[in-house]
Amino acid sequence: MLIKGLMKEIxxxxxxxxxxxxQSFKDERFKNEIDTFLEYVNACASKDVKGVIGGLLKCACEYKLDIQMYKSIFLDLAWAVLENNRSLWTKEEKANGYSDIDSHWTLYPEYDGSFDDYESIVLDQTSYFEEVMDLITQEELLYKAEVCxxxxxxxVQSK
Structure with a gap:
């Protein structure tokens, strides 16, 4: 499990x-981005988990709203962090054995209910990686460390 305070530098x-x-970092397009990616991952490893999830939920609600794929990526990534931090789960989630990101919108206090009719886009790992690498090159994205x-x-979950 990757829990705040227990994760060492990657x-x-x-x-x-x-x-x-x-596989992905062997690709010519990304082989020079390893250090940048690791810097972002390690910069976030000591952050408060609730803040990481809240930042990702904020991105889902605010960042390039016209691109459905980004919304899906941000929500999936927020779920992955939540899934690995059982201490944040509700009683119902613990009873069911899995987390539900929809039960944790309080981590983004400005949430306005805009994802009530949301449908996720399913991507393979290569697509997730490529889209995240594209995201971290976009200057206006403020949550690069959280995304990485x-x-x-x-x-790690899908390994």
């Missing part, structure tokens, strides 16, 4: 132990 070796990262950290958590 190394290249740990990153490449995850097949999705090993959550992608790391997401891929």
């Amino acid at each position: 190394t290249r070796e740990q990153l490449f132990a995850i097949p999705a990262f090993e 950290f959550a992608l790391y958590v997401f891929f």
